[in-house]
Structures are given as C-alpha cells and as structure tokens.
Amino acid sequence: MDPKISYFKTFVTTSKTKSFSKAAKKLGITQGTVSNHISTLEKYFDTQLFIRTPEGVELTPEGQILYESAKKILELIESTRQRIKSLHEYPEGTIKIAASTTPGEHILPSIIMDYKREYKDVDFDIEITDSKRCFKLLENGSVDIIAVGYLYNKDYEHLIIGKDRLVLIVPPNHRLAKKGVATLSDIMKEDYIDREEGSGTREVIIKALNEKGYSMMDLNVVMRLGSNSSIITAVSEGNGVSIISEIPAKKAAEAGLVKIVPIVDLDLTRYLYLVKGKKLKNPSAVRSFWEFLEG
Known part of the structure; x- marks a missing residue:
C-alpha cells in the first residue's frame, strides 16, 4: 500500500518526539495507528526507519534520509496549500464568458464592475452570441460561464441574475x-x-x-x-x-x-441566468466570482 501524506506527518512527529506514545498523543491518534503508519513506510521504502533504545526510538541512517525528505515534502504541501488559499482570496487571470444579447449588453457590465472593485486582478473576456451557442461553448469548455435568458440545459449549476x-x-x-x-x-x-x-x-x-x-x-x-x-x-x-x-x-x-x-x-x-461550466479554465477566479454573486 502506498503511504498517505498523514503517514509522513506521523513519521516526522515520531522522529521529533522519539516516542510512539508521545507522537500518538500529540497527533490525537492511537499508538497502534502510529505503529501502522511507520510499518507502512518501512514496507514502502523496504528499510528499517527506527531502532529502539532505553530512552525511546532513534532514527536509522535510512530513517534520517527519509526524515529530511519528509520535512521538505510536508513543507512543500503546506506552501502549496497556502498559495492555493491565497489564490482563492486574491484571484487573478481571466474568466471567459459567453452571453446572449440582453444579459450580455444590459446586465453583466454592472455586475462585473461591482466585482472588479474588490477583485482588480481578474479580467473578463465576453463573447455575445445566441443562447443556444452559449450552451455549446459551455459544453465544450471554451468558456467558464454563460449568461442567458433561456436554459437549454438544466444540468448545470446556475444563478438568477x-x-x-x-x-x-x-x-x-x-x-x-x-x-x-x-x-x-x-x-x-x-x-x-x-x-x-x-x-x-x-x-x-x-x-x-x-x-x-x-x-x-x-x-x-x-x-x-x-x-x-x-x-x-x-x-x-x-x-x-x-x-x-x-x-x-x-x-x-x-x-x-x-x-x-x-x-x-x-x-x-x-x-436571466448565469450558468457555470464543468470544465473551468480558471477555477479559482470563477469560484470567487460565483461566491461574490451568491453573497
């Protein structure tokens, strides 16, 4: 079985505390779960990671190598998580929209201006066409969102605007x-x-x-x-x-x-409806725009 991210966290915590029981208490899991995580890692890397001592456990040379790498893995994952979270809070890039005449010319402009007062780094690329073609563009992933006056397909998430x-x-x-x-x-x-x-x-x-x-x-x-x-x-x-x-x-x-x-x-x-696609080119910006309208 391939190890999960949580196994590396268990391994690093055990390495720092030098104790299976202390690691379990710190992580809020059982000592048996700690043992299971360490055992899975040892099987995956085909090596012994800890040796038992009177004071607890110590890393083997192989364990020391994994410890250095595991810390980097966890730091990279956390850094990536924070970057993604930041992107949700401060989205950027372009949202592609296809709109039929009435919502595209008379409703969307004011909605977009209100949104851009708060999210200045998001741009909009809008194509005006008929409602039926709007749905075709949405279905093939050419646009993120459509604004229409008729729902040709009700299988998509939509908002009344x-x-x-x-x-x-x-x-x-x-x-x-x-x-x-x-x-x-x-x-x-x-x-x-x-x-x-x-x-x-x-x-x-x-x-x-x-x-x-x-x-x-x-x-x-x-x-x-x-x-x-x-x-x-x-x-x-x-x-x-x-x-x-x-x-x-x-x-x-x-x-x-x-x-x-x-x-x-x-x-x-x-x-008049705003309809969200299922093949988003800029999911973070679209999510921000959608939540702005829902709020």
Whole structure:
C-alpha cells in the first residue's frame, strides 16, 4: 500500500518526539495507528526507519534520509496549500464568458464592475452570441460561464441574475401605438420581425405561443435578425413589429424610435441566468466570482 501524506506527518512527529506514545498523543491518534503508519513506510521504502533504545526510538541512517525528505515534502504541501488559499482570496487571470444579447449588453457590465472593485486582478473576456451557442461553448469548455435568458440545459449549476419581460414594439405612428394595447390576434395580422434561431428570446416566445395553441408559423415573419438593436432599427423604419426584451425596448422608446404596446393576452416574463461550466479554465477566479454573486 502506498503511504498517505498523514503517514509522513506521523513519521516526522515520531522522529521529533522519539516516542510512539508521545507522537500518538500529540497527533490525537492511537499508538497502534502510529505503529501502522511507520510499518507502512518501512514496507514502502523496504528499510528499517527506527531502532529502539532505553530512552525511546532513534532514527536509522535510512530513517534520517527519509526524515529530511519528509520535512521538505510536508513543507512543500503546506506552501502549496497556502498559495492555493491565497489564490482563492486574491484571484487573478481571466474568466471567459459567453452571453446572449440582453444579459450580455444590459446586465453583466454592472455586475462585473461591482466585482472588479474588490477583485482588480481578474479580467473578463465576453463573447455575445445566441443562447443556444452559449450552451455549446459551455459544453465544450471554451468558456467558464454563460449568461442567458433561456436554459437549454438544466444540468448545470446556475444563478438568477435578473428578471426580464418581453414586450411588443411598433413604429411610433403605428395603428397599435394609437390603440394603446394589442392582442395576439393583432400581432398575427402584422409583418413580424423575428430573432434568429437559437435566441433565448425566441424560445420564450415559442413557449408562450405553444401554451396558447399556436406556433411561430402563425406569425407573418418577414425577416430574422440577430440582435435587439438591429430589430429596433428595422421596426423604427416601418418594416414590421417585434417582441424583444423590455430593457432595450424602453431605451428605444425613450429615444422616440419605437412605441411599446402591452400585450393583454400573452405572458412573456422570463428570468436571466448565469450558468457555470464543468470544465473551468480558471477555477479559482470563477469560484470567487460565483461566491461574490451568491453573497
């Protein structure tokens, strides 16, 4: 049987105290356990480590060699433990994140700035993409964390970092803007600008439609665009209506680019998530960031 680290600690303590019984008392173990640890080391190194004397035990020449090495082994292990502990307390390096549009552009920046006020040596590399691709990047270990508005895979540890509502946006002079409210049947009569496949926003809309007995096929999709900003531009130019996150929609409405119209018969509330991978490139920094958010 290969010796454990604790066996070397037992050996060094026995060497210093020159007594199996004193070593046992100091380590809080039985004298039989001390004997077992020493016996295992002697079998492993194929040599006698102690000789008995009237005063207790003394190291053999071979034991003296092991004593010098064992002290270095234990010192190195403790030094390594302290370095790792320090890294947890003062993390450094880069955390790679993939994020879908809404959490990546509107939620993560403020979270990261709050974290970096305390942990200045950690940097963030963020890629904005759709939710589905975020999960692919997480699964193959390309990123440490993803920020998404839809959980394609619930097998990962995740945190809720925000709550979002999807809203209907229309051109400022649109008939639904004048009407003030919209129904699902109203939306089905309009040219609709869709998000790209793989978008978390799109998945939430699909789920809501399915619950009403409809699908995306019931919408008159005239184009698919890959970001909220491109959809806002298309809607403001009169190319159709769309459903997007309320966060960028409010900013666009305040700028006079679009109007937000409440949908009276469709619940489009969702949560925004941070999801931690299982193949971390910088585990210490990720652990620090995760604990910061949990706290």
